[in-house]
Amino acid sequence: MKFLAQRRRRPWVAVVLLGFALLVVGGGYAAVSNTAPAEAAMGSQTQVEEGKRLYLEGCSSCHGLEAQGTQNGPSLIGVGAASVHFQVATGRMPMAAPGAQAPVKKDIYTEEEILAMAAWVASLAPGPAIPTAEQLDFSDADVAEGGVLFRINCAQCHQAAGGGGALTDGKYAPSLMNATPQEIYEAMLTGPQNMPIFNDETLPTEEKQAIIAYIDDLQQAPSPGGLSLGRLGPVVEGLFMWTAVFAALIAAAVWIGIKAR
Amino acid sequence: MSARNDKDLLPVNPEPGDPKPGYLPVADMAHKPRVTDTDPKAARRAERQVAGMFLLSMLSVVLFVVAFVTIDVSTTVYVPVLGVVGASNLALGLTFGSAIFFIGAGAIQWAKKLMPDVEVVQERHEMTSPKADTEEAAATYERGKEESGFARYPIIRRTLLGALALFPIPLVVMLRDLWQTPAGANPVEILSTTAWRDGMRIVPDIGHDTGEGVEGMLPAEIPVGGLVSALPYEIKDTKDDPAANFRQRGKAAIILVRMDPTEIRSQQGEGWDYQGILAYSKICTHVGCPIALYEHRTHHLLCPCHQSTFDLADSGNVIFGPAARRMPQLPIGVDEEGFLVARSDFAEPVGPSFWERG
Numbered sequence: 001m002k003f004l005a006q007r008r009r010r011p012w013v014a015v016v017l018l019g020f021a022l023l024v025v026g027g028g029y030a031a032v033s034n035t036a037p038a039e040a041a042m043g044s045q046t047q048v049e050e051g052k053r054l055y056l057e058g059c060s061s062c063h064g065l066e067a068q069g070t071q072n073g074p075s076l077i078g079v080g081a082a083s084v085h086f087q088v089a090t091g092r093m094p095m096a097a098p099g100a101q102a103p104v105k106k107d108i109y110t111e112e113e114i115l116a117m118a119a120w121v122a123s124l125a126p127g128p129a130i131p132t133a134e135q136l137d138f139s140d141a142d143v144a145e146g147g148v149l150f151r152i153n154c155a156q157c158h159q160a161a162g163g164g165g166a167l168t169d170g171k172y173a174p175s176l177m178n179a180t181p182q183e184i185y186e187a188m189l190t191g192p193q194n195m196p197i198f199n200d201e202t203l204p205t206e207e208k209q210a211i212i213a214y215i216d217d218l219q220q221a222p223s224p225g226g227l228s229l230g231r232l233g234p235v236v237e238g239l240f241m242w243t244a245v246f247a248a249l250i251a252a253a254v255w256i257g258i259k260a261r
Numbered sequence: 262m263s264a265r266n267d268k269d270l271l272p273v274n275p276e277p278g279d280p281k282p283g284y285l286p287v288a289d290m291a292h293k294p295r296v297t298d299t300d301p302k303a304a305r306r307a308e309r310q311v312a313g314m315f316l317l318s319m320l321s322v323v324l325f326v327v328a329f330v331t332i333d334v335s336t337t338v339y340v341p342v343l344g345v346v347g348a349s350n351l352a353l354g355l356t357f358g359s360a361i362f363f364i365g366a367g368a369i370q371w372a373k374k375l376m377p378d379v380e381v382v383q384e385r386h387e388m389t390s391p392k393a394d395t396e397e398a399a400a401t402y403e404r405g406k407e408e409s410g411f412a413r414y415p416i417i418r419r420t421l422l423g424a425l426a427l428f429p430i431p432l433v434v435m436l437r438d439l440w441q442t443p444a445g446a447n448p449v450e451i452l453s454t455t456a457w458r459d460g461m462r463i464v465p466d467i468g469h470d471t472g473e474g475v476e477g478m479l480p481a482e483i484p485v486g487g488l489v490s491a492l493p494y495e496i497k498d499t500k501d502d503p504a505a506n507f508r509q510r511g512k513a514a515i516i517l518v519r520m521d522p523t524e525i526r527s528q529q530g531e532g533w534d535y536q537g538i539l540a541y542s543k544i545c546t547h548v549g550c551p552i553a554l555y556e557h558r559t560h561h562l563l564c565p566c567h568q569s570t571f572d573l574a575d576s577g578n579v580i581f582g583p584a585a586r587r588m589p590q591l592p593i594g595v596d597e598e599g600f601l602v603a604r605s606d607f608a609e610p611v612g613p614s615f616w617e618r619g
Contacts, residue, residue, distance in 0.1 A: 148468035152490050156553045156565060167554060168561050168570055168581070194556035196488030196518070202465060202478075222335075227343050260295050260373040 022075055023068045044119075051120030054113055058094050067124055072098070079190065080127020081118035086186035088114045100170035101193055128189040128199070136181045138209040138216065146214030149207050153198060161231035162218045167194065175230075177219055181212045297374045307374035314367030321360035328352035449617045453610040455493075455512040457591060457603040462494040463517065463540070472497030477600030478517075483538055486557040489517040490543060493603070512611055514543035515591055516553050517601075518573055520560060526575045529608065533592040535601065540591040541577050542611040545569060547584040549613045562588065586614065 056065065062073030069075030076084070087093035091105040109117070118130060151160060157173035159165045164175035171194055176184065188208055191197035200208075229236045297304040328349065336348040343351075389395070411418055442448045462477035471492050483489060493513050499505040522537040533539070541562070545552050550566040560574035569582030577588035589611050592604040610618055 145468070152466050152468060153488075153553075156551070165565065167556060168559070168563055171556065173554075191486050191557060194558050196555050196557045197484045197486045199482070199484050199487060201482035201484075202487060202489045207467070222337050222345065222347055227346070256369050256373075258373075260297070260378065 019064060019066070019068050019070075022064075023066065023077075047116045047119045048123050049120075050113075051116035051118065054109070054117050055120055058109075059117070062095070067121060076121050076124070078125040078127045079121060081115075081122040081130045082128040082186040083190035083192065084118040084121045085114055085130050086183060086190060086192055088117065090183055092192070101172060104174065128186075131182060131185045131189070135205050135209075136185055136212070138181060138213040141206070141209040141213035143210070143213045143217050145207075146210030146212070146217075149203075149211050150214050153203065154211065157195070159230075159232065162215055163230040163232060176215050179215065181216065184208075184212050184215055292379055295374065295378060298378075304375065307370065311367045311371045311375070314363045314370060318360045318363035318367070321356045321363065325353060325356035325360065328356055449615075452612075452615055452618070455606055455611060456495060456509050457493055457513055457515075457606045459603065459605050460596060461603045462596070463491045463515070463593065463601045463603065464494050464496070466490040466492045466514070469500065470497075473500070477596075477598075477602075479599055480536055480538055480595060480601055483517060483519045485519050485521055485537065487517075487519050488553065488555045488557065490553055491515050491517050491540075511544070511549075514551060515540050516543050516555065516562075517593075518555055518557070518560075520557075520574060524560065524574050529576050529587070529590040530592055533590055533604075535593050535595060538593065538601070539573060540593045540603070541571075541573060542589045542591070542607065544612040545584060546579075546586040546588060546611075547582070547613060 055063075055067070059073075059076075060067075062070060063076050064070045064073075067076040069077075087102070088109055089107055089111070091107040092102040094108075095102045096105065107114075115130075121127070122129070150162075157165060157167065158176055159173075162176035164173050166172050173195070179187075185208055187195060188198040188203060188211070189200070198208075203211075229240055297307050332349040332352055334347070334349045337345050338348040338351065339345050340351065406412060440448070442451060464472045464475045464477060472494050475494075477494065478489070478491070492510065492515070496506065496509055496513070499509055517538055517540050519536075519538045522534070525534060525537065525539070528534060528539070543551050543553060545564040545566065547564065547567055547569050550564055552562060552564040554563040554565055555561075555573070556563070560572060561580070562571040562573050562577070564570070564582065564584070567583050569584035570580050571577045571584070571588045572580050573588070577590055579585070579587060586609075589607045589609050591607055593601055594604050596602045
């Protein structure tokens, strides 16, 4: 004990203790929480090792060497493969800079690398798995039902036409116009950033498929009126008139008023 | 004509002692000829420009007709900035718009470059009516006042003003008819109560079929960080009566959120959660928008209409925005079969304030 007593005031002790505490809390929580079905098929051992290598290289500076989380990033223990795939495949992770929210950007990893990292994170603790092709098949889904469910569960943040919208303190719900079915499914499953979690118990697979079918329908829908202006409706259209169109009219009036040389 | 002269209306002499009364700076400004006035070549170029614009207008009309006939209405085309838009509408709008634009632009170019541009002063008569006219009008008014006795009978004057002031009141009273309460019902009670009561099971809102073929919700189904829009189980009884269904939804709609119990700082009643699952009204207390913009890390609930923000980890208190009242919380628990149930109705009226709420 003398060894510990001598070193207990060293600066690095706080970091080690914090990491240990987070590991215990996060691991304990993951062990007792009922978040979602466990990863069905664990990745092969080589895939997991490759994933760990990539993780240490690209992610560990914020999420910690053991994915236990640091002040700069949350713990990844128990977040599941679906969360990793969503965050990395959309380019949200790794984050370029700290901010209110991680924006979508170009993804820097191949699909294979992402799956390796997902396999490693999934090997730490059970969490939501990457949805299967069968789960993502929305060809039989009811678009109208999806519309109802979308308006009940999603439209308040993502807007009735999927255009996205603002939240508090610089956070926002992104537009769904470029989201793939897999991204939509994974987002509902894992609740990225401040999005609440809609797991398969509260929102069963068929309902998720219906919602995906509805979003797909929105994405395919043409904009016959021309500029859709985010499909936000009359307020935005009025604002556009008052700013852009009136500015053009004022410019024309100025041109009329200028004396010819 | 007037007795006044322009000196009273127009800018003053720049120098005192200037001999000219009614000095007009603009009239004395040296006229600068335009390029088109001096250079015949430039004038011809301007002429061609104007005629070219009118020709472009004609061309646009021709293209409009061509586009109308040839482009199928369902064709779409990608345009940078605008995105994917209907090709027909885009072509028709552009051609029709440029047809009118080039007529106007040509006319302006014509006026600016070729029409005479010498400065002229327009003479105007005085703005007021002649004195005799104003005096006559004033005399007529006075005579009317005198003959009607408006000043002489104060009681008539006051009662008339009173009658006019009271007249709009029926219009306001009739607003009461915008909402019909069933005979014998007390509107305050209708606004203050919802379908929730002790033991009423909570079912997820899935639209028209809510409550059909569903037993209820188990606490284990809701993950930490999860959000469920929910309704009372008996909502299904009003499925075939849309009006009653909407009335129930309008008051009884709730959201269930689950957070780590240690993150709950306060609640509206002791132990109103169930293992970290909290039930709050979905109806904003400001003007009644349905809200479920829930941020699961900050526990903020944001109303999209006027940005009222409620902290669900702290009794649903208002932390931002125009809402004056906290979000009412519904006490919940589980029944003997383990399904989530309400333990009573809301303790306070849900939704926006109303007159008799106090």
